Amino acid sequence: MVDVRGVHKSYGPLEVLRGVDLRVGAGEVTVVLGPSGSGKSTLLRAVNHLEKIDRGFVAIDGELIGYRRSGDRLHELKEREILRQRSRIGFVFQSFNLFPHLTVRQNVAEAPLSAQRRPREEVEELTAELLDRVGLRDKADAYPRQLSGGQQQRVAIARALALRPKVILFDEPTSALDPELVGEVLEVMRDLARSGTTMIVVTHEIGFAREVADTVVFLDEGLIVEQGPPAQVLDAPRHERTRAFLGKVL
Ligand SMILES: Nc1ncnc2c1ncn2[C@@H]1O[C@H](COP(=O)(O)OP(=O)(O)OP(=O)(O)O)[C@@H](O)[C@H]1O
Ligand SMILES: [Mg+2]
Incomplete structure (x- = not known):
């Protein structure tokens, strides 16, 4: 499902990715560990083309991400095409990144309605189902600032799922949380893994890695x-x- 080949990335003289090869099959969970500064976030950002790469390529479901091939050269896609590709790749950040001015329900429904232009009725139904799944049906009309960190991160996961993503990327999803809130987020992620979601997870939660x-x-x-x-x-x-x-x- 995800095919990362020979990916290189430098910032000026600093070589952050030096030829990364990674393959993640459909329904598989890959956990990425490594010290601070080793390039974990850069790698995730390269997968959905938030970061341009210098060499190599990323393909998801057989489709090159961020580039098209012509002869033996890669040309960057137009912004609109990149956004279309990105709309099928979920990304959950350490810092939740919810829209503060939208309710929980609106946060989840936003991308399917505006980026994917799916019918409102279908999206409303899906939103209710996803909020149920992450245990937040009763918070549908709350704003992010009214929620705990663990609840906000569960909304972020529901929002990622609403894209019907081919893969979800998680960048240290629990490291900004108070210790007592980590478990509820890992539990939702465990449930996703069990139901066959393709996931790449950067985390220091070794117990989660071992189990999932x-x-x-x-x-x-x-x-x-x-x-x-x-x-x-x-x-x-x-x-x-x-x-x-x-x-x-x-
Ligand atoms: N936009 C940027 N410009 C310049 N250097 C950057 C940029 N983004 C990251 N770096 C550098 O690239 C290296 C890898 O960063 P990255 O964020 O990928 O590491 P990480 O493994 O995610 O670390 P952490 O565990 O601290 O999150 C670091 O040395 C960082 O300072
Ligand atoms: Mg990082």
């Missing part, structure tokens, strides 16, 4: 040092750098 991930990837200095099933990467890491990192976070 099909594949754990360890990124360090812009390169994937190690990847495999959680039991291998977390419990029997082959590389010293993976061991050193796990030693710090476990």
Whole structure:
């Protein structure tokens, strides 16, 4: 479903991604671990073309993201095309990023109505169903500032799901939350994983990775040092750098 090949990205002289290859099958959950500054957020941002890349490519469901191929060169797509592609890729940020002036219901319904132009009745039904799924039906008419961090993040997840995304990218979705609110968000993510959602999750929640991930990837200095099933990467890491990192976070 997601195919990342040979992705390079520099900011000036700083090479942040140095040839990343990552494949995520349909319905699979990949957890990305790595130290601060290793390029995790940059990688997620490259997947939905919030970040241009210098070399390599990203394809989702066989479609190149952000570029079209002509001969052996890639040309960047027009903004409208990029937005169309992005409208099928969910992104959940550390900082929730809800629209503060819209209610919970409006936050969830916004993209399906305006970007995807789906019929209002269908979107209303879907919104109610998704708010149910994340346990927030009774908060439909509240504004984000009236919600706890955990509730806001669950709205953000419902909003991502409303796109009918091919994949959802999560960038440290629980690291801005008070400890007692982390569980409710991970529970929703566990439910998504169980129901076959394709997910790439950057997180330091090793317990979640162990329980939910099909594949754990360890990124360090812009390169994937190690990847495999959680039991291998977390419990029997082959590389010293993976061991050193796990030693710090476990
Ligand atoms: N827009 C930018 N301009 C210049 N440098 C950037 C930019 N975005 C990120 N970087 C640098 O790229 C490197 C990787 O950043 P990135 O945010 O991908 O790391 P990360 O693994 O997500 O770290 P963290 O765990 O702290 O979130 C860092 O050194 C960062 O300072
Ligand atoms: Mg980051």
